[in-house]
Amino acid sequence: MDQNYNKNSAQDRIDQINAFEREVNQLDADGVLSLSAGQKESVSAHHQSLIKQLAESFDVDISHSDKQFSLGMRIASFLGALALAASVFFLFYQFWGLLGHFTQVSILVLAPVLTFIATLVIASKESTGYFSKLAALISFACFVLNLTMLGQIFNITPSDNAFLIWAAYGFLLAYACDARLLLVAAILSIQSFIAMRMGTWSGMYWLSFGERPENFFLPSILLFLVPVVISQRRFTNFEQIYRVFSLIIFFLSILVLSNVGQLSRFAGDPDFIEGVYQSLGFAFSAGVVWLGIKLHWGEVVNTGNVFFVLFLYTKMFDWWWEWMPKYLFFFLIGLVAILALVVLRRLRGNQEQRMEGVA
Amino acid sequence: MKHYLIAGLTLLFLTNAVALSGVVYNRSGEPLFELMLSERELTVPNYWARSENSGLSLRLNWRVKGQGENKWYRDFHLSKEKFLSLGFDDIEKPAQSNWERFETEKVVYLALELNGPTYQSALNKMRQAYKNQTSLNGSTKDRDVITKAQLDNFKFKSSRLYVVDLSDDFDSLADKYSDSSMYAIVKGLVKPYRLESGYGVSVNTLLVSNLSVPLELRSQFEMLEPSYERKNKFNALISWGQRLEPWIASVELHE
Structure with missing residues (x-):
């Protein structure tokens, strides 16, 4: 398999294969192109093998229903990650005043360390990446809490260096887990x-x-x-x-x-x-x-x-x-939008003509 | 993954080591300044024990020299030389409005004075104004009227902590205000302005104005009533360390 594939190009390839199969079937039905049984079998075997390899290497959607499930999982993962990150903050706020300095500092330091290690372990074992991204966001939240709360507990003068450190950690987690x-x-x-x-x-x-x-x-x-x-x-x-x-x-x-x-x-x-x-x-x-x-x-x-x-x-x-009267103002805004539409359509038409000329 | 692990753990431990070593350094040796503040200078949030945030922080309550009873007015008038010595560019003409030019804030060193000549002078001025007013039998304009309640408030409840001077040089301020039981040099944010009457800065905030209460001192505050019902009072020793970051060293309740 071409080592230059990433998740996006792998998904594009699979979508291309599915589109190709649909188009070949349509051309066959329209009587324009008909592949022989041998050709169909050869192409199908090649495509199935390629899809299998890509699915093993990347978290890709093979069918339309897979895409819908993936979208749902991404939304759930995103909301879950935000909610868990928020709960980390509020959990600490609920109890930190009842703890001594040593306990507070220990929790603040260990939380990002342990969640970071957990993130990398999950990332190494999981192919889809949903759980590792979730863990990574929690780890990031723990690190933000780490520095913020140390500042509050010890009355440290605020500094812009915290943003540099958070950026460094964010980049590290993003690249480790492919987390956008x-x-x-x-x-x-x-x-x-x-x-x-x-x-x-x-x-x-x-x-x-x-x-x-x-x-x-x-x-x-x-x-x-x-x-x-x-x-x-x-x-x-x-x-x-x-x-x-x-x-x-x-x-x-x-x-x-x-x-x-x-x-x-x-x-x-x-x-x-x-x-x-x-x-x-x-x-x-x-x-x-x-x-x-x-x-x-x-x-x-x-x-x-x-x-x-x-x-x-x-x-x-x-x-x-x-x-200007408000009705006239919004009417003019609408006219400008229509004008923009006309201009863009013309530009697109010119572009298509240029491409036909080149062909 | 191994590279990520090493890089991440290094970043996490190094960051915390730097932050905590800063705290240790700040609290090392003798504190640079120590002020015994009271409930007048340290605001305790009401009903903090019922909040979802279990932490307790006291807010430093301070005024600017010449502020009077109008708590929100924190302008500090300066000579042009003093203004420029703070590192500000000259403002060529007075602003006609706040929106003519949006100046930005700068960090400078502020000299805080506790229950010193500035507070005493302000109190005497107020007493005199009240006395003169009562002898004039109501001829004072409404906005200048000082009531007995306001005078009592200033005597017994208002903060006695004043910003009396500022500079961008710590050593010169520390030399000038060397009584460390009455003065503390802290960092604060000021915004420059120029009016027809001259130059000045608005003292917007101290860089650290909230003081976290450690667990061992928390129980003292659990015995306090809400401020509007409060009969008992407290004194808290606030220490400022090598990095001018404060902490609460001790607390004592009294009637």
């Missing part, structure tokens, strides 16, 4: 830490990092480039998560600055600053859509589209909300 949720937590933590540290270097208190949204630009760009520099092929959707969350933080920062120029680190007329960031918002979101189309990054195209629309709607709100 923990990757998201790690990305948000490391972005926060970099933004906080940039804020500190410019003379402000680290917790006020949100008051200067420009602090998020550099970490967003760096994290967007991670999958370019380090291959994420072996992990499920990690590339997409890096790109999407980097773009979300980047564009949210621009969106805030385009409405509240006073938060900029640049001294100047807030209206001018807002105008600049509004222009940048439109330019960057359009640029991101172009980039996504060029490189076939669907999630990047969608994110760019969402923020382009957001910038457009906030601009229209600025222009019209105060003086």
